[in-house]
Amino acid sequence: MSAKKFTLLIIPEGSHQVRRYSLQRSTLKGVVAVVALFCLGLTALTTDYVLANLDEAEFVRLQEENQQQRNELQRLVAGLESLQREMSLLAQNDAKVRIMAQLTRASADTEVLAGVGGPPEIDGSDSFSDLQQRIDQMRRDIDLRRESQEEIQGFLNDQRSMLSAVPEGLPAKGWLTSTFGMRTSPFTGKQKLHEGYDIAARTGTPVHVTADGVVTRSETTPGYGKLVVVDHGYGYRTYYAHNSKILVRAGQRVKRGDKLSEVGNTGRSTGSHVHYEIRRNGVPVNPKKFI
Ligand SMILES: [Zn+2]
Numbered sequence: 001m002s003a004k005k006f007t008l009l010i011i012p013e014g015s016h017q018v019r020r021y022s023l024q025r026s027t028l029k030g031v032v033a034v035v036a037l038f039c040l041g042l043t044a045l046t047t048d049y050v051l052a053n054l055d056e057a058e059f060v061r062l063q064e065e066n067q068q069q070r071n072e073l074q075r076l077v078a079g080l081e082s083l084q085r086e087m088s089l090l091a092q093n094d095a096k097v098r099i100m101a102q103l104t105r106a107s108a109d110t111e112v113l114a115g116v117g118g119p120p121e122i123d124g125s126d127s128f129s130d131l132q133q134r135i136d137q138m139r140r141d142i143d144l145r146r147e148s149q150e151e152i153q154g155f156l157n158d159q160r161s162m163l164s165a166v167p168e169g170l171p172a173k174g175w176l177t178s179t180f181g182m183r184t185s186p187f188t189g190k191q192k193l194h195e196g197y198d199i200a201a202r203t204g205t206p207v208h209v210t211a212d213g214v215v216t217r218s219e220t221t222p223g224y225g226k227l228v229v230v231d232h233g234y235g236y237r238t239y240y241a242h243n244s245k246i247l248v249r250a251g252q253r254v255k256r257g258d259k260l261s262e263v264g265n266t267g268r269s270t271g272s273h274v275h276y277e278i279r280r281n282g283v284p285v286n287p288k289k290f291i
Helices: 025-100 107-114 128-163
Strands: 005-010 019-024 175-178 181-184 191-194 197-200 206-208 213-221 225-233 236-243 259-262 273-280 283-285
Touching: 005 025, 019 025, 025 128, 213 236, 225 259, 236 259
Parallel strands: none
Antiparallel strands: 005 019, 175 197, 181 191, 197 273, 206 259, 213 225, 225 236, 236 273, 273 283
């Protein structure tokens, strides 16, 4: 367009009057520039407003997310603290059991075992590294507990095997005809220590071992006749003499109550009975304490 002047015609509908505006080229340019600037400005403002709104929404969302995470962290910390309290109770219990069992340990461990001290109380500054530290500490505590429990278990097992190794009760049903102590020998007429109990019973009456152990002798001797000796460990041995029949062999493992033999009258014996003897470290002891 190279014209210098423009004419703008405005024709209202249903009217014959035509409005005519004459515009210089430069004026038109100015008008167009103003309109363009106005549009640009409007666009910029709108964009800014929309972006600001979006930022605000994102900020609120992040804030909510952050709060949620903090809440979850607090819950985790609270859960961990409750575990730590239980752990502390377990440790105290453990310490009591150890005292009862008279189990000792290095002093450094004992303090931890007693569960004194514990972690610092929760404050607002709980961080993930703090949490991690607490979890690590808990893991160490659990390892200590496990070791201690295993030790106690081992101790109880030992106790149990010791209890089952100590003679208990009488080996046969019958009548106690002679107890432990000095007596006049029915063979020599002289005073002699009777080293066990004599239980009179009919020949063939079962003889039971009075504690867990291993048969060390299953043989016939001149004095004891058919004899069974059982070693129970912890220094204990039991003797069962004058049997009519032996049912176990040397080396055989036996449990308390197992049948060893049958009552008889073999060896130096004046009637059908079982001579029952308990020896502690080789020395005959009074069975009275083991009935
Ligand atoms: Zn006897």
